[in-house]
Amino acid sequence: MPLSVLDLAPVSTGSSASDAMHNSIDLAKRAEALGYHRFWLAEHHNMPGIASSATAVLIGQVASATERIRVGSGGVMLPNHAPLVVAEQFGTLEAFHPGRIDLGLGRAPGSDQRTALALRGSAAALSANDFPNQLEELVGYFTHDPARAVSAVAAEGNKPPVWLLGSSGFSARLAGMLGLPFSFAHHFSAQNTLPALQIYREAFRPSEVLDEPYAMLGVAVVCAETDEEALYLAGPSALTFLSLRHGRPIPLPSPQDAADYPYTEMDRQFVADRMESSIVGSPETVHKGFESLLADTGADELMVTTMVHGHADRVRSYELVAGLNTA
Numbered sequence: 001m002p003l004s005v006l007d008l009a010p011v012s013t014g015s016s017a018s019d020a021m022h023n024s025i026d027l028a029k030r031a032e033a034l035g036y037h038r039f040w041l042a043e044h045h046n047m048p049g050i051a052s053s054a055t056a057v058l059i060g061q062v063a064s065a066t067e068r069i070r071v072g073s074g075g076v077m078l079p080n081h082a083p084l085v086v087a088e089q090f091g092t093l094e095a096f097h098p099g100r101i102d103l104g105l106g107r108a109p110g111s112d113q114r115t116a117l118a119l120r121g122s123a124a125a126l127s128a129n130d131f132p133n134q135l136e137e138l139v140g141y142f143t144h145d146p147a148r149a150v151s152a153v154a155a156e157g158n159k160p161p162v163w164l165l166g167s168s169g170f171s172a173r174l175a176g177m178l179g180l181p182f183s184f185a186h187h188f189s190a191q192n193t194l195p196a197l198q199i200y201r202e203a204f205r206p207s208e209v210l211d212e213p214y215a216m217l218g219v220a221v222v223c224a225e226t227d228e229e230a231l232y233l234a235g236p237s238a239l240t241f242l243s244l245r246h247g248r249p250i251p252l253p254s255p256q257d258a259a260d261y262p263y264t265e266m267d268r269q270f271v272a273d274r275m276e277s278s279i280v281g282s283p284e285t286v287h288k289g290f291e292s293l294l295a296d297t298g299a300d301e302l303m304v305t306t307m308v309h310g311h312a313d314r315v316r317s318y319e320l321v322a323g324l325n326t327a
Contacts (some may be wrong), residue, residue, distance in 0.1 A: 001294070003325050004038035005031045005318065006074045006218050006305040009051035010060065021058060023311045028062045030315055032069040034322035039102060040074030040303065041087040046115040049240050049251045056089040063097040072102025074183065074218070074303065075165040079107055084152055087141035089291040091155025103159040104183060107131040107171065110152050114229045132174060161209070168192055172200040179207025187220040187305055190277030197297055216301040219293065220278040222308055223320040227281040234280045235259055237307040238271045245270065252309050287324050
């Protein structure tokens with residue numbers, strides 16, 4: 001089972017965005033040494049706990065610091081950008097790192113509506129319904145067309161594999177119809193995982209890219225020596241989700257701050273619901289969680305995302321998870 005990494009360059013309390021980005025590069029090097037298949041970076045904006053907003057730039061830095069691991073976007077939120085710009089960026093990345101770049105595309109803003117407006121410059125551009133047309137335009141730039149008035153010179157002949165990302169059925173159906181690989185965000189939309197995978201597989205049509213469906217699941221994982229330690233380390237991630245729900249996004253707090261937070265009963269229920277789709281525990285517990293998830297979904301690949309306060313704890317979690325795949 002291929003295992004991959006989804007990184008958000010988490011910013012913890014007491015650290016900076018610069019620290020977070022350098023930690024991401026260090027984690028990518030370690031992930032490569034541990035045998036992970038891909039290292040993807042997510043696009044989010046206006047979130048004090050996430051430093052991966054300039055996704056293409058960070059992908060270039062990570063790819064330059066590694067040698068073999070595939071590096072890509074999980075994903076670029078296409079409605080935030082002109083397709084021409086994305087084609088030029090990822091064509092350039094593919095030219096520098098041939099055969100190692102993935103272009104994962106989503107249609108959500110990766111931010112609140114005010115930030116989306118600041119990114120896109122016009123309220124008329126806020127709809128995600130134009131995503132199929134944007135995708136068609138983007139893919140077209142990777143092939144030379146003399147009839148096209150505008151060319152993406154860096155992109156022509158430098159097309160990376162295109163993935164569609166989703167947390168509902170829309171991108172699942174589109175990925176299937178186009179015969180593209182599909183990555184589903186199980187870590188924050190678990191209730192839609194099975195319906196979306198069914199839609200993807202039923203809609204799938206073979207293409208020059210794939211003969212049969214290929215589905216990857218993003219899954220939140222915290223692995224430590226014991227279940228108790230893993231649950232303690234997972235507390236900050238749960239609290240950041242709760243704070244985001246209350247409209248107050250925060251950097252990743254310390255595990256102790258998360259443990260000491262005065263949760264209401266409603267807060268505790270929200271956290272419990274949010275953590276239900278996460279796999280948290282000792283290597284044995286995580287192994288059982290993987291087996292159950294794979295049995296339920298038939299996923300072809302798992303992409304692990306680990307949001308904990310300390311970089312050393314994050315690295316250790318990935319080390320333990322990698323050991324499950326080689327045991």
